[in-house]
Amino acid sequence: MTELPKTFDPAAIESRWYAHWEDNGLFRPDRPGAEPWTIVNPPPNVTGSLHIGHALDNTLQDILVRHARLKGKDALWVVGTDHAGIATQMVVERQMALRQQKRTDFTREEFVAKVWEWKAESGGAITRQLRRLGCSMDWANERFTMDEGFSKAVLKVFVDLHRQGLIYRDKRLVNWDPGLGTAISDLEVETREVQGKFWHLRYPLEDGSGFISVATTRPETMLADMAVAVNPEDARYKALIGKKVRLPITGRLIPIIADEHADPELGSGAVKITPGHDFNDFEVGKRAGIEARDMLNMLDAKAQVTQVADGLIPAEFLGEDRFTARKLVVERLEAEGFLERVEDRVIQTPYGDRSGDVIEPWLTDQWYVDAATLAKPAVEAVTSGKTRVVPKTWEKTYFNWMENIQPWCVSRQLWWGHRIPAWFADDGRIFVAESAEEAQAQAGAGVTLSQDPDVLDTWFSSALWPFATMGWPENTDPTLGGRYPNDVLISGFDILFFWDARMMMQGLQFMKDVPFRTLYLHGLVRAADGAKMSKSKGNTVDPLGLIDKYGADALRFFMAAMESQGRDIKMDERRVEGYRNFATKLWNASRFCQTNSIGGSATLEPPAASSAVNKWIVGECVKAIQSVDLALAELRFDAAANAIYHFVWSQFCDWYLELIKSQIDDETRAVAGWVLDQVLVVLHPFMPFITEELWHALAPREHELIVAKWPMADARAIDPAAANEVDWLIRLVSEVRSSRTELNVPPGARLPYAVADAGAETAARLARNAATIARLARIEPGEVTGGSAQVVVDEATYRLGLGDVIDLDAERARLAKAIAGAEKERDSLAARLGNASFVERAKPEAVEKARADHADKAAEAERLSAALARLG
The missing domain is CATH 1.10.287 (Helix Hairpins)
Known part of the structure; x- marks a missing residue:
């Protein structure tokens, strides 16, 4: 038994124990014959650093992993990082800019080599930070989405999907980031409210009979207008359907078409249609029979005006930035009498979350996945219960998105990432293969091929995470050694579509089974006032700062106690401090036990007990374990944390240790040591550092707590009679203490009491517990004269003699x-x-x-x- 220091210092024990666990391979699954249990960590960006959302996500995962390990399972927590195409390329390019270098100063191969150098030197920050949080991950098999084995899986999936007709090349609108020069996903688009304008324009009818009014927030796009749409039921315009208008500035003749996209209640009821520069207009154009290849595209990759196919954009606009072009177009329309009026309006404007540039819907050739086909089995898997979604309320959102899913654009115009395994011939043919040699064999000798310069969206590769991290495709075992499907996936609800649903699609397509049996979706961690955290608002919270201040255990317990199945968490540093106090209370209780020769238990079974208080604490401990077991089975992290918190703070520390102070015999030492051991094991998944430290301080151990055995909650150990007696004793002492406090009775004053209407059982209890009542409530049987206070507990009334005390x-x-x-x-x-x-x-x-x-x-x-x- 090692004597505990007087003061609990989290920092002193955290680094020491984490290094011990990792150095001794205690995170490795190494239990032959045991039931496998697997979870994969959502791979954080290799450029990332630990934010409060990571702290929540990884804490919940670690609780489940440590719990599974204590339950005797062969638990594996797969860890790794995502190559984060855009983010990583931006980081490296910024570093190059400091040396007055640009990416284009180098060949593609030279630049990619520089990125690998950056990863080797600086790409491990977040993994070090995950260690500080206490994450018991299998670091010996850390994966990276660009490592050799994983890359092999990515290439195979792309090629196989292409052969099956589920990946194809198409011309469609994408979210184009002119600053980065690439398509980006919806997740990387940040919508902001911007003070803008609504321009009302007059388009003259071809026959000179009048005008039709349209309104737009982007007047420059009228240079590529291809139609005006009106609602087919709008009586005002029925006679105009099929006629044409002559566009101002370009002179292009465009038809007036009928389409329900035009809302008669909005504006004039007529809308300009620019299918090459607006997602809604693209669909209207397709319904009108305009092929994507024929849609006019008036911008280049830098969002500068370029000539369209019919050559009608005047030279004065060519080469101008889109916002300069807007100004020029408005001036021209006003000068020529085509500008009716301008309104001030708040505009929902899309921005690239990394570049900060306004996103442009842009018509390009990209690679697409037929997500609608892949989604069907993924919908059925949730409907049938093959994958359970927790909370169940998210199923409706999942089904709605999956049943209305659009083609998934998977190509990105970057240099860093998995290069698309497609090769182009001069005659326009495309050959998709896992290697250049295979593509050349398909094309035949003498055909010159050039590989597609684009790379794959990082969500494409991360969708393979549950099986590509397990050695697929080399490992042909459909269960991957019992590791597929994974047991559970913990994820923020905000990536339900971008990652979780895509893993479902790819897992079912390639492994013929769901990737995880349970999908748990947690909420967001918000600022104390409920606002969403963002750097621009300055309301973010650094979890590492909280760990420095209160310890990792306190932060982890806060996350668990506040996580209530999908509800957002309001950050409250006072609660974190409160859980640091909880750890300190457990520390002090353990020191009290040490001082009184109470050490670790020698048995898993509860020791024999004869006194009511010892029987009571054993029973309460069993009930607490039952509550934690039930809560964890239902993934109720808050209920599990609060059950163990209440037991430790109130029943064990506040009452049991107080009740036994004057009667610590061998039986009590055995019971107290057993209960404290149960506490340390059950609390370990939530607070791993302090529990491991106390486990070893209380007794010589054959093994670390991290690989101890989870207790069996045997209901036979619950003694109702003892529970009722101690419950009565606690209520009596509490009522007397409350009365003394409310009446300003000095703490040291001893009061006489007389009892009336007490039954035989109460009388017997008073006799058995007289010494404890006298010690804790500072009252003793005696004559009560003069002033008194009354306390009622059950059938008995207690008169407390106040005399001259107050x-x-x-x-x-x-x-x-x-x-x-x-x-x-x-x-x-x-x-x-x-x-x-x-x-x-x-x-x-x-x-x-x-x-x-x-x-x-x-x-x-x-x-x-x-x-x-x-x-x-």
Whole structure:
């Protein structure tokens, strides 16, 4: 037994224990014959650093991994990082810019080599930070989405999907980032509200009979307009359908078409259609019979105006930036009388989350996955229960997206990433193969091929994570050694579509089974006021700073205790501090046990007990373990954390250790040591560092706590009679203590008491527990004369003799005054809350605070009134 320091210092133990676990291979699955249990970590970007969302996500995963390990399973937590195409390329290019270099100063191969150099030197920050959080990952088999084995899987999936007709090349609109020069995914688009304008334009009818009015937030795109749409049921325009208008500036004749996209209630009811530069217009154009290859594209990759196929854009606009072109177009329209009016309007504007540039819908040739076909089995898998979604409420969102899924653009115009395994011949033919040699064999001798310069979207490769990390395609075992499907996936709901659903599609397509049996979707960690965290708002929280201040265990416990199946978590540093206090309380309790020769238990079974208090704590411990077991089975992290918290803080530390202080015999030492061991094992998944430290400090151990055995919650150890007696004792002591506090009785004063109406059982309990009651409540049987206070517990009434201990008249006056003050504040708050104007117009947090204050004052008035009533 190692003597514990007086002060609990998390920093001193965290680095030491983590290094010990990792150095001794204790995170490795190495239990031959044991049931395999597998979870994969959502691979963070190799450029990333630990943010509060990572802290939540990884804490929940680690709780499940450590729990599975303690349950005797062969637990594997797959760890790795994502190559993060755009983010990583940007980081390296920024570093090059500091040396006055550009990517284009080098060949593609030279630049990619520089990225690999950067990864070797700087790409491990987040993995070091995950260690600080206590994540028990299998670092011996850390994966990277660009490592050789994983890359082989990516190439095979692309080629196989192409052969099956599920990957194809097409001309469609994409989210184009002009700053980065690449298509980006919807996830990388950030919509912001921007103060903009709504321009109302007049398009003259070809026959000179008048005008049709349209409105737009992007007037420059009129240079590529191909139609004007009106609703087929709009009586105002029925006679115009099929006629043409002559566009101002370009002179292009375009038809007036009928399409339900035009809303008669919005604006003039007529809308300009630019299918090459608007996602809705693209669909309208297709319905009107315009092929994508014929849609006009008026911008180049840098969002500068370029000539369209019909050559009608005037030279003065060519080469101009889109926003300069906007200004020029508006000036020209106004000068020629085609600008009706301009409105100020807040515009929902898409921005690239990394470049900060306004995103442009742009018509390009890209590679697409037939997501609709792949989605069908993925929908069925959730419908049939092959994969359970928790919380179940997310199923509706999942089904809605999957059943309306669009083709998935998987190509990116970058140099860093998995280069698309497609080769182009001069005659336009495309050959898809896993290697240049295979492509050349397909093309035949003498055919010159050039590989597609694009790379794959990182979501494409990460969709293979559950099986490509297990050695597929070399490993042909469909269960990958019992590791597929994974047991559970923990994910933020915000990547349900971008990652989770795509893993479902690819897993079912290539492994013929779901990638995970359970999908758990957690909420976001928000700022204390409920606002979404963002660097621009300056309300982000650094989890490493919280670890420095309070310890990893406290942060982890906060995350678990606040995680309530999908609800967002409000960051509250005071709660983190509170869980640091919880750790300190456990530390001090363990020191008390050490001082009184209470050490670790020698048995897994609870020791024999004869005293009610020992029987009671064994039973309460078993009930707490049952609650934690049930909560973890249902993935109720908050319920599991709160069950063990309540048991440790209230029942074990506050009551049991107080109750046994004067009677620590061999039986009590054995029981206390056993209970403390159970606490350390059950608390370990939540607070791994302090529990491992205490485990070894309390007794010589044959193994580390991380590989100990999870306790069996045997209901036979629960003794109802003992539980009832100790529950009665706790209620009696609590009521007496409350009365003493409310009546300002000095803490050291001993009071006589007399009991009335006590039954035989109560009388027997009073006799058995007389010494404990005297010690904890500071009352003893005796004659009660003069002033007194009454306490009622069950059928018995206890009169506490106050005698000369307090001035009864002064105390009555004090309580009456306090009651009046509390009632006044209560009624004032009630009046405010009864005012509909306040409730409707005040900030929600102000209304919430008023309700909380009203409840507090009402409870205070009730408590003080009860205290006054007790005075005899």
